[in-house]
Amino acid sequence: MSEAFDIVVAGAGHNSLIAAAYLARAGLSCLVLEANERIGGDTASDELTLPGFWHDSCSTAHNLIQSSPILREDELGLREHGLEYIAPDPVVHLPFPDGESLTMWRDEERTWAEFARFSRADAEAYRRMMADYGRIAPDVGRARYTPVGSGESTGQALARQPDGGRWLRRNAMSAWEVIASEFGEPHVRAFMLWMSFMTMQPPERPGTGLLAYSLAYGRQRHSWTLPRGGSGALPAALARVIEAHGGVIVTGAKVTGLVIEGGRCTGVETAGGDRFAARRAVLSTIHIKHLVEMAPAEAWGEDFRYGVATWQPGISMFVTHYATTQPPRYRGPDGDVVSVASGTPHSAGRMLRLATDFRAGAIALDDPVLLILCPTVADPSRAPEGRHTLKVVGFQPYELADGGPERWDGVKEQVSAANLEQLRRHAPNVTDEVILASAIKSPLDLERMNAHNWHGSCHGGDAGPAQSGELRPVPGWASHRMPVPGLYQTGATTYPGGSVSGAPGRNAAAVLLADLGMSIGQAVRANG
């Protein structure tokens, strides 16, 4: 390709596509290069089992992005380009080993009544927590969509609340400490702990306290939000916006090197031997562990390289996808429950062991903690008529104590079988006859699918205090500007981190546009 572009974007996950969409709408010519044969990264729909069964190979819930300016204000015109969301009811159903269960419904009063079956005091605590968080949610959300160094941080937003001292304390506590201090009943505690774990942060780690509020609040408000047609509907709509504004997207183009001229990044090289020039900037969503290999060491400086060398992976997932003839059916207090989202927390004690097993590299097959998703319950367009896509997600380490990650290829069938057995304890209708086909993705497979899932990390890397806020990805480089002038970084390795939030993408676009004397506002006001 001889044509030169203003911006060359390396990688086509939802974040870099969001950034490219803002940049293209602002009038910059954009070329997006994606290593895989399809765009989307971890927001993708693939026929993993049988023809016509469109599985969410990674993310299913597009929750965080619901309260973003991207969707709330429809800044990019994604609705017009075919993006539509479904808010399932019930939100989530959690069965317990003793035959009890707890369901979150869209109607908060109905959820409250579920909690009250176990403890009226805990039901009141839930109501109070949702109301308390509702008062600060807009400020916390604004901080998420504010690039580091450009405005109020989460900590500053919390500190200026009328009850700021309490929020600073809750923020610094662990999710488990918050839950244990608010709730007493074991089922309710396990429910809240499972919910707080849904961004894969160890719930006993200090600094996760807000997750005890925000995950339940977000699900209660938006449900387990699904894009109609599958997770890939988001990147597909973004691609239409980019192309409508003259952008070009090329798949099967793995970026292998940065072109550095006069100390500045002026383009990229691909595995196919092509060179693409960028007149204004290169925007990368290549994992930082790989990015530093793409230019000479001196281009980064020692501090940056130290920050990358000490980068840690986060908790990884283990996924089995099924094509089925039925969704899981659970026994609820008033009859069968069929839900898009369900899970098996087992107990608070079992949940609290997850991070310890992860650190030890131990595969634990006793009472696996699961997240189970059957999106076809609310969106039948994802499978042939009367059929379902089912995803069973467990949480397992990438690094295994005895044998390293390569051992995964030999043990994944066994782990998948243990997870299925756990599902069947609660939903016995998922028999062998109901299952038409399956596909297993171990943490190693997730990395093979997408190089950005470094060491199986589904959020780019851990989100502990050393890799959060102004320390993400590396202290001194949290504002998306990389040490090499002309090079910018977005995606899950940048603030505020992983999940389908679009925040790293919008924030990176805001910084890049500002550096070019432009603004997000210009992009938003563009037609079409």
Ligand SMILES: Cc1cc2nc3c(=O)[nH]c(=O)nc-3n(C[C@H](O)[C@H](O)[C@H](O)COP(=O)(O)OP(=O)(O)OC[C@H]3O[C@@H](n4cnc5c(N)ncnc54)[C@H](O)[C@@H]3O)c2cc1C
């Ligand atoms: C199994 C699983 C389930 C998940 N479930 C959820 C969920 O339900 N809800 C939720 O909010 N989050 C979920 N997540 C996390 C979420 O999907 C990710 O954090 C998020 O999608 C990351 O988006 P991104 O744009 O930063 O990067 P990615 O989606 O990882 O995209 C990066 C892209 O860059 C490309 N790339 C990498 N290197 C190169 C290169 N050298 N050259 C060219 N291209 C390159 C990759 O191929 C990829 O397409 C899940 C993740 C996994 C793995």
